[in-house]
Amino acid sequence: MATDFWASSHYKRWIVDRATLKQARADDVLYVAEPEHLGFFQIYFANLISKLGKKLQLRQRVISTAIVFFHRFYLKNSYCETDPYLVLSACCYVAAKAEESPVHIKNVVSESRTLFSQQGPGKPTFPSDNSKLAEMEFYLVDDLECDLVVFHPYRTLLALCRKDAEVEAEAGELGTGIGAEDGPKYWGSGRGKLELSEGALQTAWFIINDTYRSQLCLLYPPHLIAISAIYLTLVLHTPTQNTIFDETTTRRQDPVAFLADLNVSLSVVSTISQEIIALYSLWSRYKEEPGAQSAGATPGAGTGTASGGPEWRFGYGHTITPLILPMLLKRMREQKLSDMMHPSSGRPVAVNKMLERTQAAG
Amino acid sequence: MYGVPQMPLHTPPLPLPAAQTIPSLPERPLHSLPPHPYLPMGNLPPPSPASEQKLTSKEPSPSLQVDESSLITPSPAFGAVPTPPASRPELYSIVGQVGEGTFGKVYKARNTINNVHVALKRIRMESERDGFPVTAMREIKLLQSLRHDNVVRLYEMMVSSGSVYMVFEYMDHDLTGVLSQTQFQFSEAHLKSLCHQMFRGLAYLHHKGVIHRDIKGSNILINNQGELKLADFGLARFYQKRRRADYTNRVITLWYRPPELLFGATVYGPEVDIWSAGCIMLELYTKKPVFQGNDEISQLEVIYKIVGTPTLQRWSGFANLPWYELVKPKDPIPNRFRELFRKWMSPAALDLAERLLDYDPARRVTAAQAMEAPYFLTDEPKPEKPTSLATLEGEWHELEAKRERAKKKKRE
Numbered sequence: 001m002a003t004d005f006w007a008s009s010h011y012k013r014w015i016v017d018r019a020t021l022k023q024a025r026a027d028d029v030l031y032v033a034e035p036e037h038l039g040f041f042q043i044y045f046a047n048l049i050s051k052l053g054k055k056l057q058l059r060q061r062v063i064s065t066a067i068v069f070f071h072r073f074y075l076k077n078s079y080c081e082t083d084p085y086l087v088l089s090a091c092c093y094v095a096a097k098a099e100e101s102p103v104h105i106k107n108v109v110s111e112s113r114t115l116f117s118q119q120g121p122g123k124p125t126f127p128s129d130n131s132k133l134a135e136m137e138f139y140l141v142d143d144l145e146c147d148l149v150v151f152h153p154y155r156t157l158l159a160l161c162r163k164d165a166e167v168e169a170e171a172g173e174l175g176t177g178i179g180a181e182d183g184p185k186y187w188g189s190g191r192g193k194l195e196l197s198e199g200a201l202q203t204a205w206f207i208i209n210d211t212y213r214s215q216l217c218l219l220y221p222p223h224l225i226a227i228s229a230i231y232l233t234l235v236l237h238t239p240t241q242n243t244i245f246d247e248t249t250t251r252r253q254d255p256v257a258f259l260a261d262l263n264v265s266l267s268v269v270s271t272i273s274q275e276i277i278a279l280y281s282l283w284s285r286y287k288e289e290p291g292a293q294s295a296g297a298t299p300g301a302g303t304g305t306a307s308g309g310p311e312w313r314f315g316y317g318h319t320i321t322p323l324i325l326p327m328l329l330k331r332m333r334e335q336k337l338s339d340m341m342h343p344s345s346g347r348p349v350a351v352n353k354m355l356e357r358t359q360a361a362g
Numbered sequence: 363m364y365g366v367p368q369m370p371l372h373t374p375p376l377p378l379p380a381a382q383t384i385p386s387l388p389e390r391p392l393h394s395l396p397p398h399p400y401l402p403m404g405n406l407p408p409p410s411p412a413s414e415q416k417l418t419s420k421e422p423s424p425s426l427q428v429d430e431s432s433l434i435t436p437s438p439a440f441g442a443v444p445t446p447p448a449s450r451p452e453l454y455s456i457v458g459q460v461g462e463g464t465f466g467k468v469y470k471a472r473n474t475i476n477n478v479h480v481a482l483k484r485i486r487m488e489s490e491r492d493g494f495p496v497t498a499m500r501e502i503k504l505l506q507s508l509r510h511d512n513v514v515r516l517y518e519m520m521v522s523s524g525s526v527y528m529v530f531e532y533m534d535h536d537l538t539g540v541l542s543q544t545q546f547q548f549s550e551a552h553l554k555s556l557c558h559q560m561f562r563g564l565a566y567l568h569h570k571g572v573i574h575r576d577i578k579g580s581n582i583l584i585n586n587q588g589e590l591k592l593a594d595f596g597l598a599r600f601y602q603k604r605r606r607a608d609y610t611n612r613v614i615t616l617w618y619r620p621p622e623l624l625f626g627a628t629v630y631g632p633e634v635d636i637w638s639a640g641c642i643m644l645e646l647y648t649k650k651p652v653f654q655g656n657d658e659i660s661q662l663e664v665i666y667k668i669v670g671t672p673t674l675q676r677w678s679g680f681a682n683l684p685w686y687e688l689v690k691p692k693d694p695i696p697n698r699f700r701e702l703f704r705k706w707m708s709p710a711a712l713d714l715a716e717r718l719l720d721y722d723p724a725r726r727v728t729a730a731q732a733m734e735a736p737y738f739l740t741d742e743p744k745p746e747k748p749t750s751l752a753t754l755e756g757e758w759h760e761l762e763a764k765r766e767r768a769k770k771k772k773r774e
Binding site (some may be wrong): 008009037093094097098100102107130133134137138141142145146147148149351 | 491500507
């Protein structure tokens with residue numbers, strides 16, 4: 001059932017290079033004080049999708065799909081010219097449908113309204129009207145070019161590291177990525193399986209969840225992200241470290257040989273790992289205020305993220321709380337709006353393309 | 363455009379005529395989308411350099427002038443970046459309606475650049491209170507992941523005036539239509555080929571983990587090259603090969619619905635398609651649907667009259683099905699299948715049909731097994747594609763056949 005990743009729209013259309021990512025933010029970067037704020041926005045929005053998804057009782061894979069949709073949408077649009085809250089709500093709604101666990105539009109609207117009303121100063125006004133969300137959904141599907149199949153690293157992780165190789169596909173799961181049966185084709189002999197303990201597997205899973213707070217899913221194919229997560233787990237998960245160096249265990253595994261056996265570019269894997277570490281470094285400066293400690297950044301509480309533990313402090317520099325982000329966003333959008341109305345050239349900007357062309361035609 | 367080698371976003375069905383100059387185009391009329399609601403100032407961003415590039419690399423505009431009222435323009439946003447409306451070619455010109463899908467009308471249209479015909483299936487959005495219909499989303503996802511000679515090909519998706527269109531390869535006929543006409547007589551070899559192609563398509567779907575759930579004459583398309591393709595995946599679903607999940611039993615058009623669904627089963631697999639395929643196989647020979655019930659109960663009775671009533675020997679699990687007490691047969695009826703169909707079909711064909719219409723889903727043959735049946739391998743004549751269909755006048759779809767019938771009735 002593994003639909004071929006290499007033939008998919010995910011691989012052909014939605015793996016992009018860094019220049020494209022930069023170009024996509026070209027407009028936004030003019031309206032933020034620090035370019036790194038854009039990175040905080042990514043964390044902030046991904047966390048919101050995660051929270052909204054949990055309220056709607058979506059499974060992790062559905063939430064991840066929603067975040068991928070969000071990132072893809074903002075390859076073509078700017079934060080300052082859109083309403084990211086409406087967009088992320090639509091992402092959850094579409095992802096739920098695309099992954100065969102549909103939720104009612106009314107629930108999405110009401111949960112979104114509740115969630116967004118807790119966003120403090122600068123909080124968005126979310127339309128109470130279902131049709132606004134339905135309309136947004138239409139534009140979202142349009143900008144996604146109807147490419148609704150998303151592949152995720154989870155399946156590769158399970159295929160490589162779970163004891164029972166049986167990787168069960170969930171109902172409606174199409175974007176399953178590269179499964180166990182494709183093993184030899186993608187990572188060598190396939191005999192080099194690395195059994196991880198339940199705890200280590202969990203850690204790797206959480207690292208994968210965390211990668212969606214960055215744009216890694218737009219840069220690299222999911223199986224490489226999975227392998228990077230395994231690599232980081234081997235380095236960071238203390239109990240696993242101990243078993244590797246424990247001479248007395250009967251079933252010793254050689255993780256170095258395992259990684260070397262894989263039919264993938266290890267230098268790309270190490271680049272991805274660096275990126276993940278850079279994400280943690282940024283994230284460690286992003287502090288949810290103590291009162292509102294929730295889904296996004298609590299490690300190991302079953303909420304599915306791996307950051308924040310004491311040995312995981314990569315960060316330095318000043319911290320930022322998500323409280324100020326809605327304010328920042330609001331200011332960005334206001335400035336953008338005023339710039340559109342009073343451009344530096346002094347000539348009013350055309351309200352729409354049609355008018356602009358009419359003007360150009362004299 | 364994302365710096366990765368990739369296919370063009372929307373491959374046109376055929377290579378475009380090379381080297382065209384791009385004339386300045388008329389204003390894009392009528393069909394522009396309403397302003398994006400998420401743009402607070404109702405203003406499109408100026409095209410980025412990337413989009414400029416995109417424009418020139420996209421299909422050169424046709425120098426044809428076509429009647430604008432019947433034209434459909436692909437959405438600007440489908441070109442990966444909002445494309446300035448002025449430069450959009452009018453890509454498809456509608457020729458006429460050819461069918462009615464699960465969620466919208468199907469039109470025949472002509473690509474104004476390369477003159478290739480396509481089928482446009484319109485997904486109506488305005489009537490959907492829940493936004494984009496989940497069935498449409500399912501069909502899009504499924505078709506994007508399927509690629510087979512016997513499955514209808516989805517070329518691309520397109521947005522125009524608030525509707526989403528699926529752009530399919532055009533097929534001249536559907537099975538219901540082509541069986542209802544009398545000009546062209548199918549030979550035994552033709553029928554065998556059609557049957558074989560249907561099983562090839564089904565074997566592929568089932569291998570991919572897809573149950574079609576609406577196999578019927580109007581969803582089986584045939585072109586003038588004698589190729590058969592399965593279409594309309596509005597009810598199709600992925601299923602799990604290892605673990606059987608609960609699904610709705612309100613699927614498959616009544617006449618093609620297998621007995622286990624009529625008995626209320628909600629746990630089922632690809633065998634449901636095989637029953638439908640068995641009905642189609644008989645229909646190929648008899649030219650009309652064989653089990654024509656009016657409702658669920660009468661559907662079962664019609665089936666009983668032909669293949670007899672189920673017994674525990676024939677179908678061990680049938681007494682455990684949800685509606686058994688409600689719909690169980692009152693009196694035993696003998697199986698008259700072979701004597702009824704002997705005049706139409708060879709013994710090898712009857713053998714296969716019997717294995718397709720097995721009451722017990724667990725014993726019903728799979729599509730892959732059916733392709734290995736003696737009917738295809740050893741029985742004469744060998745399958746042969748009805749390529750001479752090209753000589754057939756007109757195009758035959760269920761829709762036209764219906765209209766024809768309605769006309770006849772009026773005259774009488």
